[in-house]
Structures are given as C-alpha cells and as structure tokens.
Amino acid sequence: MAAGSDGPLEGLKVLDLGHQIAGPYCARLLADQGAEVIKIERPVTGDVSRAMAPFAGGEPHPEKSLTFLYLNYNKRSLTLDLKSEAGRKILLELAHDADVLVENFEPRVMASLGLDFKTLSAVNPKLVVTSISNFGQTGPRRDWRANDLIDYAVSGVMSISGYAQREPVKHGYFQAGYVGGLAGSIPTMAAVLVQGATGRGQHVDVAISEALTSTLLLTVPYYTYMGETQTRRAPVGEAFGNCARARDGWVVAHSPRSGEWGDFCDVVGAPELKDPKFATARGKIANAAELDELLGAALARHERFALFEEANRKKILFGVVQTPEDLANCAQLAERHFFHEIDHPAAGRLRYPGQTFDASESGFAISRRPPLLGEHTDEILSELGHSRQDIERLRELRVV
Amino acid sequence: MSGDMKVQDLPLAGVRVIDASHVFAVPYATGLLADLGAEVIKIQAHTRMDVMAGHGPFPENIPGERAWDRVGSLNTVNRGKLGLSLDLTKPEAIEIFRRLVRVSDVLAESFTPRVMKKLGLDYAALRDIRPELIMLSNTGYGHSGPWREYGSVATSLEATSGMCWLSGYEDGPPSKIGQSYTDFLACWNAVYALLLSLHRRRRTGRGQWIDLSMYQTGAATLGPVIMDYFANGKVAGRMGNRNPDMAPxxxxxxxxxxxxxxxxxxxxxxxxxxxxxxxxxxxxxxxxxxxxxxxxxxxxxxxxxxxxxxxxxxxxxxxxxxxxxxxxxxxxxxGRDLLHDEQLRVRNFLEAVRHPPEAGIGERRYIGRPWKLSGAALAITRPAPQLGEHNREVLTKLLGYSDAEVDAMKKSQVIGNEIVTANKVQPLHLEGMRRNHRIGQPDSDYRKA
The missing domain is CATH 3.30.1540.10 (formyl-coa transferase, domain 3)
Structure with a gap:
C-alpha cells in the first residue's frame, strides 16, 4: 500500500458541504484515496455530527465526537456562513476551482441558498455536484423529512426484519447514512470519469432509501416472480442461519450446501441431526422446530470462537457474533492493518478503523488528522487570494 | 428498457469487464458497471449450479427444465451481461480465459485465495499477459491474515463484522436484519474501487490488484462504535428502533x-x-x-x-x-408496496426488463440503481444472459476462434449450454414458508404491478 501522495484521486479537488453521516462519509471515501477535500462547516457550531454521541472521554465536546472524528479525517475545515452573500460568494470562488461538490441537504436547500446545480455549473461547467438525499431530487416524496428510521421503513427492509408477532425493526446503529455515503461514491466517480474524458460536469442524484431497497434481492423478485410478499419470520428455524446461543456468546451456524450437512453435524457435535430430513433447505423449513431444539442444544455446548474456527477449517460457513470489543481486539483486522492511530489536539491519541480494501499500487492512506472547527479557514482563504485584512473583515462579519 | 439509449454516451463505454464470481456481491457490482455502459462478460459454469440457484424465486414458482436461468435474484444481479460458460477444470477453458483477459480492462472475481492461484489466474500471472489489468478479488476476510482461507457468505459476515450484535430489539437477542447485508456493502465498495482504479489508469496507464475484504466493509460502517470501545471501553448495545436523542x-x-x-x-x-x-x-x-x-x-x-x-x-x-x-x-x-410505490414509479427505480421468449420469463421489473446522472440516461441494458447464451459470439467475434473450433469446444464440454449433472430443482416450499411466517398471503395480480 502506497502513501497518500500516490492516491488514485491525487489532484481531485472536492468540496464537502455534507453534514451528519452520508455526505461526509462520501467525501471521506474520496479523501482516503488522495482527493483534496475541503470540509465546509457553519461558523460557531460546525457540522451537527460534532454534537453527536459518543465522545472521546464521554463528555460532549465539539472536537471529541467520535462520529465527527471518524468521518472527517483526511479533510481540511473551513467555516463559512452560506446564508450570507459574502459566504455564498466565497463558496462560488471555491466551486470555480473544484472538481466535485458533495452535499446532503434536503433537496430544496441548495436552491434556497442560491447554489442550485445550474448556478454552480455556470461558475464551473466541469463541476460534478453530488446530492445525497433520503428519497432523491425528484418525485412526490422529494421534500419529505426523514432520518434512518424513516428511510429503513420506506425502503422495505424493515418489513422483513424482526419477528412476526412483533414490530418491524431497523438495522442497528446509523447504517442508512453509511449506505448513502458509500452509494454516493459510485456515481460520483462515474461522473469524474466523464469529466476526465469530456470536460463536462453533471448533477448526481443519490437516494438513500433506494440504496436500502437495493439490498432486497429476494423480497423484490419474490413479488415480481411469484406474487409473494416476504414478511417477518416466526422465531422458528432460528438456530440455523440466525444468531444462536453458544456457551459464551452467540454464533450464526450456516452452510448452504446440503452436501456438507454431515460435516456440519460433526462439527457442532450433533449426530442426531444427520437425518436427511434436515439436510435440504426445504427440509429445514418443514422440520424447523425440531431443528431448533437439537441444533440449539448442540451449539450451546461450545465456545463461540472455538466453534467458528473449527467450522471454518472444515469449510463449513459459520459466523461468530462479534461485539465492538471483539472487533477492537480482532487479530484478523490487526494483521490487515485496519486500525490507524491518530494524534488529535483535543481528543488525544485514538485508534480509527480504516480501509475496506487494499490495492497493490495505490490507495487508502491517512495523511491528515480530523480538523478542528475552521482550522484551515485562513489557509484556504489565502489560497483563494484573500488578504489578511479581508479575512479579518470576514471574521468580524461572522461569515467565517 | 430504454432501447434507444446510446451506450457510447455512458460513463464506462468501451470498458470491458470479466465477471468471474458467484452469489451476490461481485455479480451485483459488475451488473452496476454494465448499467454504467461497460461490456460485462459473465463467466458461468455449466458443471454446477450457483449456490443461490436452489433458493429461487422462480417465475410462478416453476423451476422448469432450466432452473439456473430462472432465478429472480441472480437475474437481478446479472442484468446487462453477456454469458460465457466455461469449465475451468479444463486447460482449454483456462486458455480461453487468458485470451479474454488480454482484451479486457477489468477482472472481478470472488474465489477463495488459493483457487485463482491454482488455476494460474491470479494477479501475478495475469499481469504478465495484460499489464494494464485492473483485478478485484473479493473474499470474506481478505487475502492475508489468519482467517484468509475462511469461506464466507453474508449470513456469517453480518455476525462477524459486528452488525448482528447491534441489530434486533433492544430487549431481545442479537439478530440478522434484512438479507445478505454485507454483500451490498462489498458490492458498492467493489464498484467504487474499480472506478477509482480506472480513473488512475487513465492518468498513469497502470493497472492494479484490489484485495477487498467483506468483513472490513461491514466493520467500517461501525467506526464510531468501535472507537467508543477504544476510547472509553464502552461496548454499545442494541437500540432497536430507538434513538438516543429523539422520542417518539x-x-x-x-x-x-x-x-x-x-x-x-x-x-x-x-x-x-x-x-x-x-x-x-x-x-x-x-x-x-x-x-x-x-x-x-x-x-x-x-x-x-x-x-x-x-x-x-x-x-x-x-x-x-x-x-x-x-x-x-x-x-x-x-415487497408488494414497493412495486406499487408512486415515488419509485416516477423515478423508474424498479425497471421493466423483457426476457427473450425462449426464457419463458416474460417481462419483469428489477431493482435499478439508487442514483441518477444528469448527463446520461442509465438503464438496465439487457436481461441477464441464459447459460452460455453468448458463447459463440464472444469466442468468434471477440477472441477470434473459428466456428469449427467453437463446435469442438462444445463437443468436449469446454463450453456448454446446460448443466447436465444437476439434480432436478424443486419449487420453493411456499406453504411451509407461509406457516413459518416467511411469506404472507399471495397476490394474484402481481404480473400487472
């Protein structure tokens, strides 16, 4: 893995007007690959994620939000009041020289700031503007307000998540934002390729709820192919393919190929399961209650990591339910150099998760710690040609 | 399908991709590349069925004689591709594969680390014959580390990557949510990594190998939760549908x-x-x-x-x-609501695709893409290929084999159009699934949606 100076996106200039998770994550993915990202934050309070728990040390502090720190390394921070005319003018100066702008406001906001795609494009025709929103920039739900709960509900994912006799439940943690940011990186890069080939920019419209719906690779064709509507499951047949109790935690016992069923029974130490009636997917559904009883009892006799490793050595597909503590201490992640230590003047020395892939010649690097609020305001404004007096005046007017 | 769309205007026009993968993550990634205008050649196997094939769903729950061509999930991810079936245990097939690599830009595969090496198709070998190649290898845990040879599917990775621990009811056990979630994180990461590498290649002329770990794609979405343990020793738990700062x-x-x-x-x-x-x-x-x-x-x-x-x-x-x-x-x-949803209809998110008459599938709607570009009308460009549908076309037009050579390959079963050894695939056990609340009541009007 090479250093950040050899990142594939070296020289790509990105403006991050994002807040919370989706926009900042998208911009950080670009930054991780060498793009020069300027994060634009509103004066005084900054990105709302600075107020999001958890915090390093536990107490709320705008420079110690772990969500902010995680989503904003590799970026510089500029404070700018986009509602002021002077602030808007500076944004347009930045847009003039940028390649990509990422934002995740509600769709009406950029236009209300006088920063719609047409305006930005007039300033810089090669600019790629990526707008990430809950439902997209068009359609009757365009202006609906939403967060991850609403996105998960409308996406369809909740309708199959949870138990039949209880309420639908969403994914844990704030997944919708990460999904939106990750999905946003794709059309952004496609547009960057077009920009390189033709010099033309374009507007990229990413819908978080549609990205979540994209994960319903069975639910959608169950309906279009058979007219069947998937629902939440009864808690039966759980021991196989869902979280089941081991002696010291939880595992997911799973092996999709029926040919390995005998091996599976040996690994979990349950010869009574070798009955062919349990071997097929069909049979497991038909005999779900009995399977739960026999398999559940067998799994509960084992330690989770011993079972996980033994099953995988025997080529049985098997998962272990890892907690955040397990992940933090995972030898696999350590050996893959997934965690990176960064010093930060307020939050101190912390370990940060990093790359999802390694590349043989270029790729992920952390070249900058997360910025303090407005840390690079003077530096960036000087680069734009503003004089020291000019910058002082803008500061007095609270534009920056 | 928008038949009048000009493929040459699309972002990946002129990019050729080999998809040598199975199940969902990489096939979906290359399907999305096809939507962006890439020519994607799917390497299929006529020696065994994809592990997902038995899970359907099949049109009208009828697997039919060619069940492998009739799987709704696989037909979603393999849209827009040409189908080339190869028996990679045969040296002739390896030679075809290598010839294909010589004229391609991207190879995406999802075998466990030792398989491609054993076949002589690992990056070190292929770089020699195609130096500009961009190759992506997707595995559960990556090509290094103590778990590198562990097989995996999303079902196990949702647990291992930490997602199950955090998902489920606040008063209940850890749980799987949705379906195969980690596959989609890996899919999107794969597309992003490939587009980055194409961008870099246009600048530097150089290809590279990408070692994608599905496990890491899951753990990366839990950054602050893991950091909370590092910084504060705190192990976050399940919140169900609740939010720490809001109620209701x-x-x-x-x-x-x-x-x-x-x-x-x-x-x-x-x-x-x-x-x-x-x-x-x-x-x-x-x-x-x-x-x-x-x-x-x-x-x-x-x-x-x-x-x-x-x-x-x-x-x-x-x-x-x-x-x-x-x-x-x-x-x-x-699922039914999605197919009747006005927002999704206006945005044409669930796109109608017409299959050829011999497939017996008719017109069905498929999941499109969660993004739109103002400069290009993206759409599913063609239905998923039937097994070996483009064998002759790819072998003669692209790789320069003669028709007689293709006939000989067919005879020696280097290529094929059907899976001879397959057990007859059963319909899904719908009544059992209904009893276990996997599905609700059937809808007879679904072909009109």
Whole structure:
C-alpha cells in the first residue's frame, strides 16, 4: 500500500458541504484515496455530527465526537456562513476551482441558498455536484423529512426484519447514512470519469432509501416472480442461519450446501441431526422446530470462537457474533492493518478503523488528522487570494 | 428498457469487464458497471449450479427444465451481461480465459485465495499477459491474515463484522436484519474501487490488484462504535428502533394486516405539531413529555399514546398528513408496496426488463440503481444472459476462434449450454414458508404491478 501522495484521486479537488453521516462519509471515501477535500462547516457550531454521541472521554465536546472524528479525517475545515452573500460568494470562488461538490441537504436547500446545480455549473461547467438525499431530487416524496428510521421503513427492509408477532425493526446503529455515503461514491466517480474524458460536469442524484431497497434481492423478485410478499419470520428455524446461543456468546451456524450437512453435524457435535430430513433447505423449513431444539442444544455446548474456527477449517460457513470489543481486539483486522492511530489536539491519541480494501499500487492512506472547527479557514482563504485584512473583515462579519 | 439509449454516451463505454464470481456481491457490482455502459462478460459454469440457484424465486414458482436461468435474484444481479460458460477444470477453458483477459480492462472475481492461484489466474500471472489489468478479488476476510482461507457468505459476515450484535430489539437477542447485508456493502465498495482504479489508469496507464475484504466493509460502517470501545471501553448495545436523542422514534401499528407507520420527532416544535395533528388529546398536558429529555425518559408511555392513536388509521394517509405538518414519518413498506410505490414509479427505480421468449420469463421489473446522472440516461441494458447464451459470439467475434473450433469446444464440454449433472430443482416450499411466517398471503395480480 502506497502513501497518500500516490492516491488514485491525487489532484481531485472536492468540496464537502455534507453534514451528519452520508455526505461526509462520501467525501471521506474520496479523501482516503488522495482527493483534496475541503470540509465546509457553519461558523460557531460546525457540522451537527460534532454534537453527536459518543465522545472521546464521554463528555460532549465539539472536537471529541467520535462520529465527527471518524468521518472527517483526511479533510481540511473551513467555516463559512452560506446564508450570507459574502459566504455564498466565497463558496462560488471555491466551486470555480473544484472538481466535485458533495452535499446532503434536503433537496430544496441548495436552491434556497442560491447554489442550485445550474448556478454552480455556470461558475464551473466541469463541476460534478453530488446530492445525497433520503428519497432523491425528484418525485412526490422529494421534500419529505426523514432520518434512518424513516428511510429503513420506506425502503422495505424493515418489513422483513424482526419477528412476526412483533414490530418491524431497523438495522442497528446509523447504517442508512453509511449506505448513502458509500452509494454516493459510485456515481460520483462515474461522473469524474466523464469529466476526465469530456470536460463536462453533471448533477448526481443519490437516494438513500433506494440504496436500502437495493439490498432486497429476494423480497423484490419474490413479488415480481411469484406474487409473494416476504414478511417477518416466526422465531422458528432460528438456530440455523440466525444468531444462536453458544456457551459464551452467540454464533450464526450456516452452510448452504446440503452436501456438507454431515460435516456440519460433526462439527457442532450433533449426530442426531444427520437425518436427511434436515439436510435440504426445504427440509429445514418443514422440520424447523425440531431443528431448533437439537441444533440449539448442540451449539450451546461450545465456545463461540472455538466453534467458528473449527467450522471454518472444515469449510463449513459459520459466523461468530462479534461485539465492538471483539472487533477492537480482532487479530484478523490487526494483521490487515485496519486500525490507524491518530494524534488529535483535543481528543488525544485514538485508534480509527480504516480501509475496506487494499490495492497493490495505490490507495487508502491517512495523511491528515480530523480538523478542528475552521482550522484551515485562513489557509484556504489565502489560497483563494484573500488578504489578511479581508479575512479579518470576514471574521468580524461572522461569515467565517 | 430504454432501447434507444446510446451506450457510447455512458460513463464506462468501451470498458470491458470479466465477471468471474458467484452469489451476490461481485455479480451485483459488475451488473452496476454494465448499467454504467461497460461490456460485462459473465463467466458461468455449466458443471454446477450457483449456490443461490436452489433458493429461487422462480417465475410462478416453476423451476422448469432450466432452473439456473430462472432465478429472480441472480437475474437481478446479472442484468446487462453477456454469458460465457466455461469449465475451468479444463486447460482449454483456462486458455480461453487468458485470451479474454488480454482484451479486457477489468477482472472481478470472488474465489477463495488459493483457487485463482491454482488455476494460474491470479494477479501475478495475469499481469504478465495484460499489464494494464485492473483485478478485484473479493473474499470474506481478505487475502492475508489468519482467517484468509475462511469461506464466507453474508449470513456469517453480518455476525462477524459486528452488525448482528447491534441489530434486533433492544430487549431481545442479537439478530440478522434484512438479507445478505454485507454483500451490498462489498458490492458498492467493489464498484467504487474499480472506478477509482480506472480513473488512475487513465492518468498513469497502470493497472492494479484490489484485495477487498467483506468483513472490513461491514466493520467500517461501525467506526464510531468501535472507537467508543477504544476510547472509553464502552461496548454499545442494541437500540432497536430507538434513538438516543429523539422520542417518539419508533413504528406504530395501523389499520389492516401488518401495516405500520414509522414516526420520528426531532424537535419540540415537531412534537407540538404532532400534538396538534392528534387534536390535543387529554394527556397532551403531561408536562413530563414537553421536552426531548422527558419524552426519552418516558418513551414507553409516549409509544403507548401514539399506538392508541395510530391503531385503526390508514398508514399511507397518516404518513402524508404528518409529513405535511413537518413531522418525519413513513409507511413500513413491504415487497408488494414497493412495486406499487408512486415515488419509485416516477423515478423508474424498479425497471421493466423483457426476457427473450425462449426464457419463458416474460417481462419483469428489477431493482435499478439508487442514483441518477444528469448527463446520461442509465438503464438496465439487457436481461441477464441464459447459460452460455453468448458463447459463440464472444469466442468468434471477440477472441477470434473459428466456428469449427467453437463446435469442438462444445463437443468436449469446454463450453456448454446446460448443466447436465444437476439434480432436478424443486419449487420453493411456499406453504411451509407461509406457516413459518416467511411469506404472507399471495397476490394474484402481481404480473400487472
């Protein structure tokens, strides 16, 4: 893995007007690959994620939000009041020289700031503007307000998540934002390729709820192919393919190929399961209650990591339910150099998760710690040609 | 399908991709590349069926004689591709593969680390014959580390990557949510990594190898949770539908079979708007609920009040009414709802694709893409290929084999159009699934949706 100076996106200039998770994550993915990202934050309070728990040390502090720190390394921070005319003018100066702008406001906001795609494009025709929103920039739900709960509900994912006799439940943690940011990186890069080939920019419209719906690779064709509507499951047949109790935690016992069923029974130490009636997917559904009883009892006799490793050595597909503590201490992640230590003047020395892939010649690097609020305001404004007096005046007017 | 779309205007026009992968993550990634205009050649196997094939769904739940061509999930991810079936245990097939690599830009594969090496198709070998090649290898845990040879599917990775621990009811066990979630994280990461590498190649002329770890794609979405352990020694738990800063923040039952509305109140202003929408019930004077802190403390009570109010109401109408009042709300849509959803229809998110008559599938709607480009009309460019459908076309037109050579390959079963050794695939056990609440009541009008 090479250093950040050899990142594939070296020289790509990105403006991050994002807040919370989706926009900042998208911009950080670009930054991780060498793009020069300027994060634009509103004066005084900054990105709302600075107020999001958890915090390093536990107490709320705008420079110690772990969500902010995680989503904003590799970026510089500029404070700018986009509602002021002077602030808007500076944004347009930045847009003039940028390649990509990422934002995740509600769709009406950029236009209300006088920063719609047409305006930005007039300033810089090669600019790629990526707008990430809950439902997209068009359609009757365009202006609906939403967060991850609403996105998960409308996406369809909740309708199959949870138990039949209880309420639908969403994914844990704030997944919708990460999904939106990750999905946003794709059309952004496609547009960057077009920009390189033709010099033309374009507007990229990413819908978080549609990205979540994209994960319903069975639910959608169950309906279009058979007219069947998937629902939440009864808690039966759980021991196989869902979280089941081991002696010291939880595992997911799973092996999709029926040919390995005998091996599976040996690994979990349950010869009574070798009955062919349990071997097929069909049979497991038909005999779900009995399977739960026999398999559940067998799994509960084992330690989770011993079972996980033994099953995988025997080529049985098997998962272990890892907690955040397990992940933090995972030898696999350590050996893959997934965690990176960064010093930060307020939050101190912390370990940060990093790359999802390694590349043989270029790729992920952390070249900058997360910025303090407005840390690079003077530096960036000087680069734009503003004089020291000019910058002082803008500061007095609270534009920056 | 938009038949008049010009493929040459698309972002990946002129890019050739080999898809040598199975199940969902990489096939979906290369399907999305096809939507962006790449020419994607899917390497299929006529010696065995994809592990997902037996899971269907099949049109009208009829697997038929060629079940492998009739799987709804696989036909979603393999859209837009040409199908070339190769028996990679035969040296002739390896030679075809290598010839194909020589004229391709991208190879994406998802074998365990030792397989490609054993076949002589690992990056070190292929770089020699195609130096500009961009190759992506997707595995459960990556090509290094103690778990590198562990096989995996999303079902196991959702657990291992930490997602299951955090998902489920706040008062219940860890749980799987949705379906094969990690596959999609890996899929999107794969597309991003490939587009980055194409961008870099246009600048530097150099290819590279990408070692993608599905496990890491999952753990990366839990960054602050893992950091909370590092920084504070805290192990986060399950929150169900709740939010640490908002209440109400949950789903509430409405009129009808399994109809629910999600409601999230993010400010006191939104709370007062909700009280107004509820026509100021008697309990509205309860001062404990006036601010977020109190509502969070008494969230059980808040949920009781809201459930009593939503029960018997029409979920769709109520969601619209609350949104008009500035309150975050939405219906918990199910599979049927998605196919009748006006927002998705306006955005053509679930695209109609017509299969050739011999496939016996007709026209079906498929999941499109969660993004739009103002400069290019993206669409599914063709239905998923039938097994070996483009064998002759790819071998003669692209790789320069003669028709006689192709005939000989067919005779020696280097290529093929059907899976001879396959057991007859059974229809899905729908009544058993209905009994176990995997599916609800069937809808006879589904072909019209």
């Amino acid at each position: 923040h949950n789903v509430y039952r409405c009129a009808g079979e399994d109809r629910w509305i999600a409601i999230a109140v993010d400010s006191d202003e939104a709370w007062r708007a909700l009280i107004e929408a509820m026509r100021r019930p008697a309990w509205a004077g309860d001062t404990r609920l006036a601010d977020a802190r109190g509502r969070i403390q008494y969230s059980g009570l808040v949920d009781e009040h809201l459930s009593a109010w939503t029960a018997g109401q029409h979920a769709e109408a109520l969601a619209t009414r609350l949104q008009n009042a500035g309150i975050m709300a939405g219906v918990v849509e199910n």
